[in-house]
Amino acid sequence: xxxxxxxxxxxxxxxxxxxxxxxxxxxxxxxxxxxxxxxxxxxxxxxxxxxxxxxxxxxxxxxxxxxxxxxxxxxxxxxxxxxxxxxxxxxxxxxxxxxxxxxxxxxxxxxxxxxxxxxxxxxxxxxxxxxxxxxxxxxxxxxxxxxxxxxxxxxxxxxx
Amino acid sequence: xxxxxxxxxxxxxxxxxxxxxxxxxxxxxxxxxxxxxxxxxxxxxxxxxxxxxxxxxxxxxxxxxxxxxxxxxxxxxxxxxxxxxxxxxxxxxxxxxxxxxxxxxxxxxxxxxxxxxxxxxxxxxxxxxxxxxxxxxxxxxxxxxxxxxxxxxxxxxxxxxxxxxxxxxxxxxxxxxxxxxxxxxxxxxxxxxxxxxxxxxxxxxxxxxxxxxxxxxxxxxxxxxxxxxxxxxxxxxxxxxxxxxxxxxxxxxxxxxxxxxxxxxxxxxxxxxxxxxxxxxxxxxxxxxxxxxxxxxxxxxxxxxxxxxx
Numbered sequence: 001x002x003x004x005x006x007x008x009x010x011x012x013x014x015x016x017x018x019x020x021x022x023x024x025x026x027x028x029x030x031x032x033x034x035x036x037x038x039x040x041x042x043x044x045x046x047x048x049x050x051x052x053x054x055x056x057x058x059x060x061x062x063x064x065x066x067x068x069x070x071x072x073x074x075x076x077x078x079x080x081x082x083x084x085x086x087x088x089x090x091x092x093x094x095x096x097x098x099x100x101x102x103x104x105x106x107x108x109x110x111x112x113x114x115x116x117x118x119x120x121x122x123x124x125x126x127x128x129x130x131x132x133x134x135x136x137x138x139x140x141x142x143x144x145x146x147x148x149x150x151x152x153x154x155x156x157x158x159x160x
Numbered sequence: 161x162x163x164x165x166x167x168x169x170x171x172x173x174x175x176x177x178x179x180x181x182x183x184x185x186x187x188x189x190x191x192x193x194x195x196x197x198x199x200x201x202x203x204x205x206x207x208x209x210x211x212x213x214x215x216x217x218x219x220x221x222x223x224x225x226x227x228x229x230x231x232x233x234x235x236x237x238x239x240x241x242x243x244x245x246x247x248x249x250x251x252x253x254x255x256x257x258x259x260x261x262x263x264x265x266x267x268x269x270x271x272x273x274x275x276x277x278x279x280x281x282x283x284x285x286x287x288x289x290x291x292x293x294x295x296x297x298x299x300x301x302x303x304x305x306x307x308x309x310x311x312x313x314x315x316x317x318x319x320x321x322x323x324x325x326x327x328x329x330x331x332x333x334x335x336x337x338x339x340x341x342x343x344x345x346x347x348x349x350x351x352x353x354x355x356x357x358x359x360x361x362x363x364x365x366x367x368x369x370x371x372x373x374x375x376x377x378x379x380x381x382x383x384x385x386x387x388x389x390x391x392x393x394x395x396x397x398x399x400x401x402x403x404x405x406x407x408x409x410x411x412x413x414x415x416x417x418x419x420x421x422x423x424x425x426x427x428x429x430x431x432x433x434x435x436x437x438x439x440x441x442x443x444x445x446x447x448x449x450x451x452x453x454x455x456x457x458x459x460x461x462x463x464x465x466x467x468x469x470x
Binding site: 002003008009011012015016018023026028029032033034035036037038039040041042043044046047048050052076077078080082083084085086089090093094097098100101104129131132133137138139159 | 178179205207210212214215221223275278282290294296304323324326327343347349351353355358359360362364366367368371372373377380382384433
């Protein structure tokens with residue numbers, strides 16, 4: 001087997017060292033240094049409870065029917081777990097930004113489903129779920145509270 | 161005085177692992193599949209969405225904080241996204257491979273990095289960045305490429321076996337192994353053995369459909385049985401911690417790597433997260449040189465089968 005010249009092995013050896021050292025620092029400090037990470041997903045112990053947010057729209061015609069406005073995990077960057085983290089940040093932050101976010105959710109819904117009924121209101125709920133092995137299904141919603149409700153002026157989802 | 165022979169032996173083994181001569185075809189197949197898969201995979205996302213995100217969920221990661229980078233307008237994001245897709249397609253077919261792969265890396269760093277500033281880090285994406293980096297600095301365009309067809313590569317890849325075609329693939333092995341090993345150690349640092357012995361995984365499985373979208377409801381059924389959940393948690397941890405063995409032992413590689421993919425698939429089925437990027441990067445574990453030899457005509461077969469056994 002031929003031995004690579006210093007010139008040829010420099011780039012790979014530098015990359016190897018970078019990957020190992022960067023990952024080691026991220027692991028030891030338990031901090032994100034993107035693209036290095038301690039990969040902490042699922043590492044923290046999960047208790048029997050979890051909280052989730054959900055956004056629903058209420059159509060002008062049927063005030064009691066709530067239409068889920070969850071962003072599609074397949075087509076959106078802000079979807080799934082990231083969307084839940086974003087909503088948690090917004091609920092604790094500036095109410096105007098939460099308002100913008102909720103109106104944006106209604107606007108996207110109207111763009112994606114032009115034949116759906118016009119939305120009049122948007123509601124944000126926080127739910128608490130419990131794992132109960134004896135029940136079916138074992139994930140049970142124990143609390144659902146209204147966190148925020150906004151009215152869309154004129155029933156138009158892109159109103160302010 | 162055993163120091164020098166030991167050092168020489170280590171260096172020999174190091175070079176044998178990273179720079180074992182191999183044909184260009186294996187790395188070229190990885191390039192074609194890697195860029196084709198991610199060019200299609202990232203088509204589903206509209207980066208223009210980022211132009212509209214509230215400031216309250218902008219949590220800048222260190223490169224964006226250091227360079228004070230902000231989110232451009234939707235039109236700019238859309239243009240960058242299409243440029244990225246184009247360079248990935250160009251790299252896929254091997255057109256101006258070095259340039260297209262380098263531009264794909266720079267745009268990938270920016271666009272993938274941009275999404276990591278939003279609310280929380282997506283742990284699936286980093287492996288793509290490493291893959292783009294490996295492609296940009298390697299000789300991945302020496303075969304199966306428009307460049308090779310036009311005679312733009314330095315040497316004839318058909319007759320050449322070179323360590324330059326080996327280390328990029330093995331570097332992706334290293335990235336893969338490091339990710340799983342680090343994830344395993346982090347579980348121990350964060351939660352200790354309670355990660356296995358407590359009801360942690362049982363709770364995760366039972367609550368799976370609430371926070372994710374598993375392919376089946378089997379996870380909830382397994383979650384009802386704490387002992388079964390703990391056995392699965394123990395297997396997960398052992399597998400993650402044993403991932404580095406795949407680098408040093410061919411036998412371990414044949415066991416550990418398929419087991420990791422089975423675990424990843426089980427997570428999708430039982431718990432929800434897809435980690436599609438990891439499945440795509442699994443292509444680096446397939447011994448493409450051997451596959452190529454197996455299905456090619458006898459006249460192009462290498463006289464040295466050891467050289468193609470990645």
